[in-house]
Amino acid sequence: MFTYRPTPVRLLPVSDTLVINEIYLSLQGESTFAGLPCVFVRLTACDLRCSYCDTAYAFAEGTKQSLPSIRAEVQRLAKPFREGRSSKSEVRSGRLPLVELTGGEPLLQENSLPLMQGLCDDGFTVLLETSGAHDISPVDPRVRRIMDLKCPGSGEVARNRWDNLRHLKSTDEIKPVSFLTSVVSPPRRCRPSGLTDGKLHVRPKLCSIHGIGHDREIHPRSVE
Numbered sequence: 001m002f003t004y005r006p007t008p009v010r011l012l013p014v015s016d017t018l019v020i021n022e023i024y025l026s027l028q029g030e031s032t033f034a035g036l037p038c039v040f041v042r043l044t045a046c047d048l049r050c051s052y053c054d055t056a057y058a059f060a061e062g063t064k065q066s067l068p069s070i071r072a073e074v075q076r077l078a079k080p081f082r083e084g085r086s087s088k089s090e091v092r093s094g095r096l097p098l099v100e101l102t103g104g105e106p107l108l109q110e111n112s113l114p115l116m117q118g119l120c121d122d123g124f125t126v127l128l129e130t131s132g133a134h135d136i137s138p139v140d141p142r143v144r145r146i147m148d149l150k151c152p153g154s155g156e157v158a159r160n161r162w163d164n165l166r167h168l169k170s171t172d173e174i175k176p177v178s179f180l181t182s183v184v185s186p187p188r189r190c191r192p193s194g195l196t197d198g199k200l201h202v203r204p205k206l207c208s209i210h211g212i213g214h215d216r217e218i219h220p221r222s223v224e
């Protein structure tokens with residue numbers, strides 16, 4: 001009797017690339033790590049369109065880069081800190097510089113997971129900024145996840161993935177962003193941030209949305 005046997009499928013090597021908008025060294029401007037040196041790896045693309053978004057330039061601009069080349073660039077930018085600018089204990093603990101994956105939305109690209117794993121293996125303290133719209137459970141547990149909770153003013157509240165809340169660890173932080181339109185003029189936004197050790201740390205940041213406002217990372221472009 002004829003038995004159907006499917007032709008064996010040859011698995012092609014999985015791509016080891018990510019589409020990167022930019023990689024740069026600056027100071028961390030958010031979370032409980034604010035003020036510390038940080039290498040930012042900004043990934044291209046986001047599937048949300050928050051009303052206050054200040055990184056629309058990352059929606060589409062970017063170039064494909066391999067995971068080894070991204071890790072090498074992070075190592076290059078981190079080198080001064082590992083050669084003596086930081087205290088020995090900070091370097092030994094992998095504390096400085098921090099490395100943050102941000103966007104856009106890093107979790108839209110599957111290879112962000114092995115990249116974070118590799119950066120943890122390299123000894124860095126790795127932060128992930130995520131919109132809260134995608135499953136955070138596969139992220140390496142060594143990564144500090146800084147997760148947005150979208151408020152109604154964002155226009156994207158329906159995209160909150162509430163199931164993520166049960167995956168948060170004591171080292172993670174949540175970041176609700178809300179508009180204070182009736183209290184101050186012109187409208188300003190307030191960014192309370194931080195859920196650590198079960199306590200919500202409120203760190204309001206006031207930032208004009210009409211002009212020079214910039215309450216995300218302290219970005220080289222903001223001082224040009």
Ligand code: SF4
Pocket residue numbers: 046047048049050052053054055056103104105131
């Ligand atoms: S999730 Fe972040 S990057 Fe995406 S639209 Fe909202 S603010 Fe912008």
